[in-house]
Amino acid sequence: MELIVLVVPDCPHSTLLHERLDLALEQLPETTVTWHEVTDAEEAERLGMHGSPTLLMDGVDPQARPGETASLSCRLGDVPSVDQIRALLTKATRT
Template sequence: MTEYELRIIPDCPNSDAAIHLFRQSLEAEGVPAAQLGVRVVRTEDEATKLGFHGSPSFVVDGQDLFPSETAPAITCRVYRSAQGLAGLPAPESLRTAVRNARTSLR
């Protein structure tokens, strides 16, 4: 079964909105929201092992849906959108990333 995981840091100001956005995107692509797991990344060592590039990170089967060239770190993450930088990806960008990940796994 495909694993869907939201990776966050403690006290991330975008955690709740990210959970909601990921669940909506999964459901829109026919994936039950209950399949979403949430992992709190607490240490730099854990961030390095996971290839975690900031909170929130949207992951399918261990692959970040928005690959980053930045060094792994316990930090907030920003996403580029038509409106500039934001703490979350645009809903359509996340939905497209989920769709592409599901297609590549088939």
């Protein structure tokens, strides 16, 4: 599975997501995470960014709401917990 995190410069939530991803992926050492800084709205739309940070799993944002538009902004809501990340990973590998 390919994991990509999209963030805006100086995202206040990126450190917390990084820590939680490290914990969630402890049992999956073969999984790599690519961090990508997004600086313009066109790129955010092209990549499917729904606020910073956006965690893409195989190119899909599992936390995006139906019909949610791409956005170069802070993500509304909380950064997913370690357990939520593990659940998202489990769900993504089953589909």
